[in-house]
Amino acid sequence: MGTVRLALPWQSRMSAAPRERENRVQPSQPLASNTSQTAANPGIDDAALATACLSGDLRAYERLYSLHGARMKNLARNLLGTTSDAEDAVQETFLKIQRSIASYRGQSSFSTWTFRILINTCYDARRSRLRKKEHSIEQDDTTKTPRPDPRAPGAHPSLRMALERAVATLTKHQRDVFLLYEVEGFHHAEIAAMLEITETASKNTLFQAKRNLRQLLEPPRSSAAGPR
Amino acid sequence: MTAMNITCYDRNRIFEDGSSAEWTALETHAASCHECAEELRAWKAISAAAQEMRDYAEAPALWSRIEQVLAVQAAQQSKQRQRWSWLGNFNLTHLTWQAALAGTFAILIALSSFWLYRHETRTTNTAADSHLLKNRALAEVEHTESAYTQAIDKLAAEAKPQLENPATPLLSSYNEKLQVLDSAINDLRTQASLNPSNAHLRYQLLAMYQEKQHTLEEVLEMKR
Numbered sequence: 001m002g003t004v005r006l007a008l009p010w011q012s013r014m015s016a017a018p019r020e021r022e023n024r025v026q027p028s029q030p031l032a033s034n035t036s037q038t039a040a041n042p043g044i045d046d047a048a049l050a051t052a053c054l055s056g057d058l059r060a061y062e063r064l065y066s067l068h069g070a071r072m073k074n075l076a077r078n079l080l081g082t083t084s085d086a087e088d089a090v091q092e093t094f095l096k097i098q099r100s101i102a103s104y105r106g107q108s109s110f111s112t113w114t115f116r117i118l119i120n121t122c123y124d125a126r127r128s129r130l131r132k133k134e135h136s137i138e139q140d141d142t143t144k145t146p147r148p149d150p151r152a153p154g155a156h157p158s159l160r161m162a163l164e165r166a167v168a169t170l171t172k173h174q175r176d177v178f179l180l181y182e183v184e185g186f187h188h189a190e191i192a193a194m195l196e197i198t199e200t201a202s203k204n205t206l207f208q209a210k211r212n213l214r215q216l217l218e219p220p221r222s223s224a225a226g227p228r
Numbered sequence: 229m230t231a232m233n234i235t236c237y238d239r240n241r242i243f244e245d246g247s248s249a250e251w252t253a254l255e256t257h258a259a260s261c262h263e264c265a266e267e268l269r270a271w272k273a274i275s276a277a278a279q280e281m282r283d284y285a286e287a288p289a290l291w292s293r294i295e296q297v298l299a300v301q302a303a304q305q306s307k308q309r310q311r312w313s314w315l316g317n318f319n320l321t322h323l324t325w326q327a328a329l330a331g332t333f334a335i336l337i338a339l340s341s342f343w344l345y346r347h348e349t350r351t352t353n354t355a356a357d358s359h360l361l362k363n364r365a366l367a368e369v370e371h372t373e374s375a376y377t378q379a380i381d382k383l384a385a386e387a388k389p390q391l392e393n394p395a396t397p398l399l400s401s402y403n404e405k406l407q408v409l410d411s412a413i414n415d416l417r418t419q420a421s422l423n424p425s426n427a428h429l430r431y432q433l434l435a436m437y438q439e440k441q442h443t444l445e446e447v448l449e450m451k452r
Contacts, residue, residue: 056305061298065291070284078281087290094294098301160280167281182278200245207244213274 050110079122093118108193166216174209383444409440
């Protein structure tokens with residue numbers, strides 16, 4: 001894989017201040033109208049939403065979709081590569097939530113539980129796709145892997161594609177943590193609950209993921225020399 | 229407020245889990261350290277590039293799709309619930325039902341224990357009876373055998389003079405035969421004393437006695 005200089009398209013956009021969790025661009029910003037309602041007391045809303053879903057109210061599911069649907073679809077797309085697969089995964093996730101809502105005991109937040117189901121669904125879909133691919137390769141050697149769908153205009157295509165390819169080479173855990181933290185904007189505590197790991201493990205995995213990406217995308221110019 | 233002292237060696241630690249103050253100190257350090265400045269820039273660039281992987285475009289058709297399949301699944305779940313709803317009439321969580329179930333189990337356990345106890349006792353008694361009968365049968369066999377031996381010994385005593393001085397070669401061969409039979413009888417009696425319940429040995433012993441009896445009868449016939 002060729003290397004791409006990361007700094008070029010973003011240097012002007014980045015602030016000089018250190019990147020803190022509080023300063024992170026919140027993924028739910030495009031859904032500000034929805035999230036603002038939950039901002040006052042997200043815990044109560046989360047529990048109320050779970051209760052409403054348990055009662056079988058379809059409007060509760062619609063609310064869950066309006067709160068997290070876009071982020072779910074984006075995460076699924078980054079894990080699966082195509083929009084159609086991502087939409088199927090989100091749909092399957094909602095069906096699984098409806099089927100197993102009675103087993104939700106509130107150990108983690110409802111949204112965390114939802115995303116955990118989504119991640120598992122995505123990996124099930126990946127495995128299923130891999131099996132189909134192996135089967136089709138046996139039948140036809142000319143089968144090609146699906147190419148990722150084009151994204152929304154405005155993104156820097158070459159760097160984004162390079163990053164997507166680089167992310168695909170990460171380990172499963174590194175990819176999950178990187179996407180959840182850097183792309184979807186979850187905190188380490190939330191990621192830890194979703195992936196059933198510790199917060200420290202989440203931080204360490206993110207560090208390893210970024211270090212690998214750094215090597216893949218832009219090998220350090222003075223890699224031979226250690227820190228002074 | 230004193231400035232935090234950060235070196236290049238702290239960089240990776242801060243990248244992994246640095247506090248806000250440490251990040252600020254690293255920025256200050258990077259202003260005078262080209263390598264740290266470069267690493268910091270690349271590190272932030274990855275985070276910035278990750279934002280480009282975010283696409284929250286509206287997908288109104290997706291919710292309609294999801295809503296439809298949810299409605300279908302809800303209907304199926306409702307049907308399944310109705311299928312098992314008759315169980316709800318019993319209100320199994322009610323204390324009375326729980327007590328009744330517990331009582332039924334207790335009665336079942338008590339009956340089972342009683343039956344097992346009775347069955348066990350009866351089996352033990354039958355086994356003991358069979359043991360007694362066995363001993364009784366053995367005593368009877370031994371008693372009969374003793375009487376039979378005594379009767380044969382009487383015959384042997386009658387035939388003894390002829391056998392001690394055989395007048396003919398036939399009597400000599402009868403004498404030899406009887407000696408062989410006595411030897412076999414002694415062997416069998418020894419084995420039977422070691423294993424008194426062995427019916428097979430008893431039958432063999434009986435056959436030997438019968439053979440001895442017939443031989444002695446034939447010897448006595450010759451006398452007449």
